[in-house]
Amino acid sequence: MSFSAARNTISKAPHRVPRSYITHSTRLLSLSASGKAHNSTLASPSTTTSVESILSNAPSISTLSSDRSVSDKEHVQPFQHYQRLLESGTLRGDEHQTRIIQKLQDLHDKLIDYSPPVIADNTPSESLLSRFFSRAETEPTGPPEDAPKGLYLYGDVGTGKTMLMDLFYSTLPPHIKRKRRVHFHAFMIDVHKRLHAAKIAMGYKGGDPIAPVAKDLAKEAYVLCFDEFQVTDIADAMILRRLLESLLDHGVICVMTSNRHPDDLYKNGIQRSSFIPAIELLKSKFDVTDLDSGTDYRRIPRALSKVYYHPLTPSNALEVEKIFKSLTSQDPKDPPIQNRALDIWGRKLLIPESTSKVAKFDFDELCGKPLSAADYLEVTKTFGTVFVLDVPKMDMNRKDLARRFITFIDACYESKTKLFVTSEVPITQVFAGDDSEPNSKAISDHMRSVMDDLGISEQIVGKSSMFSGEEEIFAFARACSRLIQMGSKEWAETAGLQ
Numbered sequence: 001m002s003f004s005a006a007r008n009t010i011s012k013a014p015h016r017v018p019r020s021y022i023t024h025s026t027r028l029l030s031l032s033a034s035g036k037a038h039n040s041t042l043a044s045p046s047t048t049t050s051v052e053s054i055l056s057n058a059p060s061i062s063t064l065s066s067d068r069s070v071s072d073k074e075h076v077q078p079f080q081h082y083q084r085l086l087e088s089g090t091l092r093g094d095e096h097q098t099r100i101i102q103k104l105q106d107l108h109d110k111l112i113d114y115s116p117p118v119i120a121d122n123t124p125s126e127s128l129l130s131r132f133f134s135r136a137e138t139e140p141t142g143p144p145e146d147a148p149k150g151l152y153l154y155g156d157v158g159t160g161k162t163m164l165m166d167l168f169y170s171t172l173p174p175h176i177k178r179k180r181r182v183h184f185h186a187f188m189i190d191v192h193k194r195l196h197a198a199k200i201a202m203g204y205k206g207g208d209p210i211a212p213v214a215k216d217l218a219k220e221a222y223v224l225c226f227d228e229f230q231v232t233d234i235a236d237a238m239i240l241r242r243l244l245e246s247l248l249d250h251g252v253i254c255v256m257t258s259n260r261h262p263d264d265l266y267k268n269g270i271q272r273s274s275f276i277p278a279i280e281l282l283k284s285k286f287d288v289t290d291l292d293s294g295t296d297y298r299r300i301p302r303a304l305s306k307v308y309y310h311p312l313t314p315s316n317a318l319e320v321e322k323i324f325k326s327l328t329s330q331d332p333k334d335p336p337i338q339n340r341a342l343d344i345w346g347r348k349l350l351i352p353e354s355t356s357k358v359a360k361f362d363f364d365e366l367c368g369k370p371l372s373a374a375d376y377l378e379v380t381k382t383f384g385t386v387f388v389l390d391v392p393k394m395d396m397n398r399k400d401l402a403r404r405f406i407t408f409i410d411a412c413y414e415s416k417t418k419l420f421v422t423s424e425v426p427i428t429q430v431f432a433g434d435d436s437e438p439n440s441k442a443i444s445d446h447m448r449s450v451m452d453d454l455g456i457s458e459q460i461v462g463k464s465s466m467f468s469g470e471e472e473i474f475a476f477a478r479a480c481s482r483l484i485q486m487g488s489k490e491w492a493e494t495a496g497l498q
Contacts, residue, residue, distance in 0.1 A: 227257050363390050393429065
């Protein structure tokens, strides 16, 4: 069986990255209705505009980029367009962002004259197994000599990393058609699908599927922009070094954003020693640069919209049910149905009650089953609005449920999903254990530090927590921060648009 045939067996439809991953910077860059200048990462409470919309509003971007007669050196470039945004009042100057824009401009200039190595096409009859045995003769042994270094941009949340990367991506030289901008989580899901298909193609004799998968990825895009590079899964950690190394050997240039310096990736993770070579690869093959503006604009208070309801009372349940009926009765041709089936990796996920745009779950239906990030991504990609009912306060005995709920929150946030919730306690306190119990854990110094970084307080999340590992603490605190933002009036007015 060929690689492509195996991939079609796994998923009949091509893998589609959720639209929100492409417009991820919606929460980072906006214009106020009055047209006043804002910091580039400050979202106005009244009107939100994606960075792509802002970039496209400059006439020169859309017209020049679409005109094939315009040379690469004549099209609008990163620093030039950044300056125009400053001059128009769309952005306000930030020396840290200006420093990063200059690095992106330098990379842009190198890409103008860069030609990636040719990657040979495989004949339809050539199996992945034969490609595996012949790779010693055809696979490159190192990056092209003229390949520019990629950029690894790290810094605190809300400092504008995504906005800058999107600006760079939107101003790539027009001749670069093989390019991809994707959230790293979605990229790794795609990679695991391809690896699974490659293993099927190799059959019982086995082999290394990473090289052909990297080759196919390189054929599709030689400029890759990753948002929110992070490693929390041992399966990802085990393959990343060889995957990245093979992509670089094929001449792929990567730009990544992350909340962490490479040395802090996968900290305290299982078998972290096996991930150290990937860290060294990032440090040696990328320009590792921090964006430390000292300001997180997402901390600016916003008026909360009524999307979270607690405690679990009949009156709150009735109120949320009225909202659900109101949203699902707008189109008579699209009434709510029971057990709508979503096809995910060749299996069916049943949605308890939904229209084509709005879904409703009980918490146990959403998190009481062994669902994965891929399941939650598909749900939030399909439905612009999701209701989750009867969320309990979780303790140590429900840690798995808490982890799944955090994964679901992350998927909602990335997909810009409108979320309605009924919960036993305030939604940000559902992860707090009972501090009166003997085994309860007070908030650690490390957790306090992470909470400070994300602009949340002990009063918001409760006095204790079930989480102790560093990655768990960060994921927990980030989820609470995101729930706060997703409960804002701004989010309620702009989310759920598909």
